[in-house]
Amino acid sequence: MRKRIIHFSLLTFTFLCACSSSTSEEQAARAARAYYQHLIDDRPAEFLQGKADVDSLPDSYRAQLLMAINQYRADMLDKHNGLNEVRVSDNVGRRDTSLHLTYAFLLLCYGDSTQEEITVPMVERDGRWLMK
Numbered sequence: 001m002r003k004r005i006i007h008f009s010l011l012t013f014t015f016l017c018a019c020s021s022s023t024s025e026e027q028a029a030r031a032a033r034a035y036y037q038h039l040i041d042d043r044p045a046e047f048l049q050g051k052a053d054v055d056s057l058p059d060s061y062r063a064q065l066l067m068a069i070n071q072y073r074a075d076m077l078d079k080h081n082g083l084n085e086v087r088v089s090d091n092v093g094r095r096d097t098s099l100h101l102t103y104a105f106l107l108l109c110y111g112d113s114t115q116e117e118i119t120v121p122m123v124e125r126d127g128r129w130l131m132k
Contacts, residue, residue, distance in 0.1 A: 024095065024102055024124070025094070027129055028093055028104045028122035029088040029106070030129075031104075031122065031129035031130075032088075032104040032120040032122055033086050033087070033088050033104075034050075035047050035050035036106060036108070036120075038050070039069075039076075039083055039086075040084070040085070040086065044070055044073065047069055048062070048069060050130055050131050051065075051130060051131050051132075052125060052132050077111075080111055080112045080114060081110060081111030082110065083108060083111070084109050085108075086107070087107040087109065088104070088107070089105035089117050091117070092105075101122065102122045102124070102129075103119050103120070103121055103122070104119070104122050105118070105119055106119075
């Protein structure tokens with residue numbers, strides 16, 4: 001009986017440990033959500049910093065990307081009364097091993113009560129998830 005209790009306890013502990021660790025798909029989705037949260041918080045430069053290889057871009061191109069991000073925010077405000085919330089979608093992220101990408105699914109919740117599910121390709125660099 002004692003052996004059975006110990007065995008059950010070890011099995012339960014192992015199961016709980018396995019469930020508590022997050023998958024790479026979940027990590028990528030949380031990182032993507034955090035980058036899109038920067039759009040809500042009116043921090044477009046931080047959103048841009050979430051892009052892979054942004055530091056190797058020429059300053060002029062980086063400035064153009066920042067202008068495009070600001071235009072994206074203005075379009076959301078004009079068409080949907082702004083972006084109110086970003087959630088990780090219930091859809092499970094997908095990993096593409098041939099392209100070394102993980103696709104994160106986010107749900108954008110707009111001010112006009114509409115929602116849009118988007119796919120954000122993510123890449124891991126030095127233990128950090130970045131938007132591709």
